[in-house]
Amino acid sequence: xxxxxxxxxxxxxxxxxxxxxxxxxxxxxxxxxxxxxxxxxxxxxxxxxxxxxxxxxxxxxxxxxxxxxxxxxxxxxxxxxxxxxxxxxxxxxxxxxxxxxxxxxxxxxxxxxxxxxxxxxxxxxxxxxxxxxxxxxxxxxxxxxxxxxxxxxxxxxxxxxxxxxxxxxxxxxxxxxxxxxxxxxxxxxxxxxxxxxxxxxxxxxxxxxxxxxxxxxxxxxxxxxxxxxxxxxxxxxxxxxxxxxxxxxxxxxxxxxxxxxxxxxxxxxxxxxxxxxxxxxxxxxxxxxxxxxxxxxxxxxxxxxxxxxxxxxxxxxxxxxxxxxxxxxxxxxxxxxxxxxxxxxxxxxxxxxxxxxxxxxxxxxxxxxxxxxxxxxxxxxxxxxxxxxxxxxxxxxxxxxxxxxxxxxxxxxxxxxxxxxxxxxxxxxxxxxxxxxxxxxxxxxxxxxxxxxxxxxxxxxxxxxxxxxxxxxxxxxxxxxxxxxxxxxxxxxxxxxxxxxxxxxxxxxxxxxxxxxxxxxxxxxxxxxxxxxxxxxxxxxxxxxxxxxxxxxxxxxxxxxxxxxxxxxxxxxxxxxxxxxxxxxxxxxxxxxxxxxxxxxxxxxxxxxxxxxxxxxxxxxxxxxxxxxxxxxxxxxxxxxxxxxxxxxxxxxxxxxxx
Numbered sequence: 232x233x234x235x236x237x238x239x240x241x242x243x244x245x246x247x248x249x250x251x252x253x254x255x256x257x258x259x260x261x262x263x264x265x266x267x268x269x270x271x272x273x274x275x276x277x278x279x280x281x282x283x284x285x286x287x288x289x290x291x292x293x294x295x296x297x298x299x300x301x302x303x304x305x306x307x308x309x310x311x312x313x314x315x316x317x318x319x320x321x322x323x324x325x326x327x328x329x330x331x332x333x334x335x336x337x338x339x340x341x342x343x344x345x346x347x348x349x350x351x352x353x354x355x356x357x358x359x360x361x362x363x364x365x366x367x368x369x370x371x372x373x374x375x376x377x378x379x380x381x382x383x384x385x386x387x388x389x390x391x392x393x394x395x396x397x398x399x400x401x402x403x404x405x406x407x408x409x410x411x412x413x414x415x416x417x418x419x420x421x422x423x424x425x426x427x428x429x430x431x432x433x434x435x436x437x438x439x440x441x442x443x444x445x446x447x448x449x450x451x452x453x454x455x456x457x458x459x460x461x462x463x464x465x466x467x468x469x470x471x472x473x474x475x476x477x478x479x480x481x482x483x484x485x486x487x488x489x490x491x492x493x494x495x496x497x498x499x500x501x502x503x504x505x506x507x508x509x510x511x512x513x514x515x516x517x518x519x520x521x522x523x524x525x526x527x528x529x530x531x532x533x534x535x536x537x538x539x540x541x542x543x544x545x546x547x548x549x550x551x552x553x554x555x556x557x558x559x560x561x562x563x564x565x566x567x568x569x570x571x572x573x574x575x576x577x578x579x580x581x582x583x584x585x586x587x588x589x590x591x592x593x594x595x596x597x598x599x600x601x602x603x604x605x606x607x608x609x610x611x612x613x614x615x616x617x618x619x620x621x622x623x624x625x626x627x628x629x630x631x632x633x634x635x636x637x638x639x640x641x642x643x644x645x646x647x648x649x650x651x652x653x654x655x656x657x658x659x660x661x662x663x664x665x666x667x668x669x670x671x672x673x674x675x676x677x678x679x680x681x682x683x684x685x686x687x688x689x690x691x692x693x694x695x696x697x698x699x700x701x702x703x704x705x706x707x708x709x710x711x712x713x714x715x716x717x718x719x720x721x722x723x724x725x726x727x728x729x730x731x732x733x734x735x736x737x738x739x740x741x742x743x744x745x746x747x748x749x750x751x752x753x754x755x756x757x758x759x760x761x762x763x764x765x766x767x768x769x770x771x772x773x774x775x776x777x778x779x780x781x782x783x784x785x786x787x788x789x790x791x792x793x794x795x796x797x798x799x800x801x802x803x804x805x806x807x808x809x810x811x812x813x814x815x816x817x818x819x820x821x822x823x824x825x826x827x828x829x830x831x832x833x834x835x836x837x838x839x840x841x842x843x844x845x846x847x848x849x850x851x852x853x854x855x856x857x858x859x860x861x862x863x864x865x866x867x868x869x870x871x872x873x874x875x876x877x878x879x880x881x882x883x884x885x886x887x888x889x890x
Contacts, residue, residue: 298387301595634745
């Protein structure tokens with residue numbers, strides 16, 4: 232992130248930008264004009280494992296959504312010899328061809344790209360007075376809301392994720408086995424899916440595979456070279472302060488610092504799974520420094536097996552078609568920018584079309600849109616559907632309930648002098664040495680998001696409640712980052728070369744009180760989304776809030792060790808001092824970016840459960856959901872890897888069902 236610093240935008244252009252006082256949309260377009268990169272070379276087409284079908288072969292599976300759940304699943308089914316149609320409401324790969332999405336360093340700017348961005352404006356609270364206390368709030372026709380950026384493009388939100396590939400906790404899968412009685416969800420069994428999908432590039436394969444990594448999967452993982460930061464004495468000092476605080480003994484801290492700069496501290500190693508507290512390198516989903524994920528897997532599969540995997544972009548699925556309670560196809564609209572989350576959505580829509588399938592419809596549209604689609608199709612709470620004139624096919628009151636997310640806050644410190652690890656970079660300029668190094672060698676600052684490692688910590692609050700898994704993921708970033716709001720990439724990330732952030736992420740949150748409700752029966756409308764944070768949610772003891780306060784206090788203890796290079800904390804600042812002050816700050820400013828759990832797996836006799844353990848929608852035949860919405864409880868720390876894992880599991884389940 233930091234490369235967008237002093238040299239990110241030349242001073243005369245920054246002055247011109249400010250002087251012009253452009254609108255928000257113009258500012259984003261301006262920002263991307265400055266960050267334009269060369270067209271990437273076409274991705275190499277990997278070999279396909281299944282037979283190629285005839286062009287006129289009948290459609291067996293319809294998958295709705297090309298993100299972390301649906302994209303890999305569609306590819307896997309196609310490579311197994313099935314005819315799959317993959318629907319994506321967004322565009323194809325224009326974001327990669329024209330802008331900076333492939334560059335990890337430009338991730339914040341990718342999230343603001345007008346080419347691929349979908350804008351959701353969500354509530355953290357029903358109480359507008361509380362909502363207005365968040366400095367990131369945006370006034371909308373509905374009232375004060377928080378910007379929640381998503382992606383309308385092939386690959387879904389994996390296109391703008393921060394690339395962190397962190398293995399979840401064992402308990403995240405064991406709880407599903409306990410809820411359903413399906414022992415295939417046990418953590419010991421689920422590890423094989425991580426090994427199957429991963430192609431690690433930072434661990435040597437050894438006899439018996441003690442690390443528990445995968446080496447032949449579709450998803451490459453790398454650790455950015457930590458020596459990117461080696462010549463920045465301030466970042467080295469910050470990391471050393473964290474090591475000293477965590478490990479106490481000076482010799483231990485020095486050894487861990489050496490190991491970190493050797494990229495040896497792997498949070499995904501199976502041998503640390505039951506004792507993960509400590510400081511780590513951060514694995515990323517990339518290859519040779521380039522972002523890689525479902526998008527590349529999809530395009531490679533389409534190129535290798537065009538008759539098996541048919542990719543339909545700019546197609547908004549509006550409902551699932553049923554005969555009785557059996558899903559037989561989908562209705563869809565085909566045109567660009569139909570969904571109103573797109574800031575440039577089309578004013579009108581074409582006539583609907585339909586497509587039938589001989590086997591199954593699989594929804595993978597994410598925690599917001601999969602419950603919306605189920606409700607539009609007649610699957611959901613009867614009373615809510617009736618309010619919008621939708622006939623109920625299956626009354627499942629849990630659809631759209633149980634919405635969960637992380638809580639995150641940023642503690643920002645100003646340094647006495649600017650960070651230097653990316654000072655030579657000139658984003659958007661023809662003589663940018665960092666871009667040349669990234670493009671030709673896959674090395675240098677642009678292979679990193681600007682994150683300099685992470686701590687996994689069990690908060691005192693979690694320990695007191697006898698919760699053994701680390702619940703705080705705290706990562707350092709060489710930039711100012713206090714959360715998402717329109718224009719944040721330019722106003723915060725790129726404009727403060729002398730500030731850094733400890734981002735505190737609360738994993739294993741307890742609040743299950745969020746909701747996704749229909750705004751209308753119009754499938755082009757976004758739903759009404761309310762996370763019901765903290766006091767409004769289901770965490771009566773406010774353990775989530777207390778744990779985040781613990782994280783702020785820990786970070787401040789670490790920052791006290793770098794007083795010689797620091798001017799002091801600028802956000803929230805010294806006026807926020809007591810635990811009560813910090814708790815109020817967290818209530819006001821926390822955000823999240825891992826929405827999940829709105830179609831949770833559970834037994835059929837639980838009215839709030841939506842899916843069985845094989846991802847089938849209760850009360851229906853031929854309909855499954857495979858995305859972030861399926862989890863009963865939000866898993867792990869960064870949700871991307873768990874979604875990839877359930878996509879692999881769904882592949883096995885569906886192929887077994889096909890016989």
